[in-house]
Amino acid sequence: MLPGPLLALDEPPPYGIINPDGSSNILLVCEHARPVIPRHLGDLGLSHDERMRHIGWDIGALALAQALSEQLDAPLFHTHYSRLVVDCNRPLGNPSLMPEISETTVIPGNVGLTAAERDWRLDTLFHPFHAAIRRRLDLRSARNQPTVVIGIHSYTPVFKGVARPWHAGILYSGATDLAGRLLQLLANDPDLVIGDNEPYRIDHDDYTVPVHGDARGLPAVLVEVRQDLISAPAGVQEWSVRLAQCLGQATGPRT
Template sequence: MDDTSVIVLNGSGASNIVLVCEHASQHIPARYGGLGLSEEAANSHAAWDPGAYGVARDLSDILDAPLVASTVSRLVYDCNRPPESDSAIREVSEIHDIPGNHNLTPEQRAERVDSVYRPFETALSDLMDQRQTGVLVTVHSFTPVFHGKPREVQLGILHDDDTSLADKMLVKAATHTALKTARNEPYGPEDGVTHTLKQHALPRGWANVMLEFRNDMIATPQQQHLVANDTAALILDALDALALTNRMETGQCRV
């Protein structure tokens, strides 16, 4: 895994949906010496999004959609942040100090951008450029408790300036999932979490959404598969509704 920072699964998938999992792995390449982390910190949610890759992989199978996933821990570099962001390489993440991220030189930061972020960014851009139009869906997970405060939401449907797909999914959610669902929870654009949507989907005019699953809801392969099935149906139903709205707005559909 030290030889690559990104994988593309089902790159020739027939779906117009492109899936992304920026925080798929807790892997820290050997050259970073484990970042000085304890075993607990290296395997905690601070290092990755537990369950998210399993859901994304199942969605890829169900939808026949390509999936772009980072293979490197976000504590090395967070691929959902731009290089100029301090949060791209955190010195502290939640309750964990990251010794290997302290006092990095510009050259050390640039090495991480070039070896982790740029390959991920390029793989996703190249895949999207092969398609004239499409839909971008990013898959994440979050903890049930954050700084001692329980989180009631189980599925966050997040968006940036383009709300169109998120709006439809929020309307359709109760039909397809028993998960307690909310808009822009537990994070929103103000938290800097929509970089991938802003960098790749908005400039291309692609419909887009970011999905945040509470990680106790997707802790096992069985849970991941069930959630992926429900989520796939939700996405497809919302896209049908969005297409109908677009046809009506352009006068291509009479009711």
């Protein structure tokens, strides 16, 4: 039997919203924003160092998303809890939604979850977060307000022993025009190596772009920045200025 509500009254709500009525045509989403685990779940059987690795959150992504929200006057929806509790950029039924193994690390607190335990997490964290995004997109649609969905993520310089050469990547499926403009703008800096659907592709393992973007007919991409480039404030500032300029140009009126 489940021990009551997953979140205690003094814990943060499942998600946060910054600048919901921002004037930008960009709506920002940060699904892997924080490494926090609800007290009811303890530490999921992991040490503090393990929980603070990339398996627990996208390092630097929330700081970057907050800076972009301010510079672009854009609404930002972000999670408050670790991707290890429930990954809000994974479809229901996907094995990595509540991973038993993340990269090469076993997550003891996720092994052998019952259907009720999985629903406990989904009903508390996953569904409210995405319902809030849907409501805002519905409202913008009702106002005939153009919208571009941009997910903000970070990734590790090395994955399972393989080095990743890109400084950042633009990930997309249906939004080829938007992605192409962003790639072209970022390529204007000859010192940058920008991945085209790298370090991975939008596919059956993703939720935000396919559901909140492509399925609605809205341009949608994920912006991935290598985490060592945005793990400190100076890097966040540098990349937020760069991305705000490129996003503004790529999503603004064209002649």
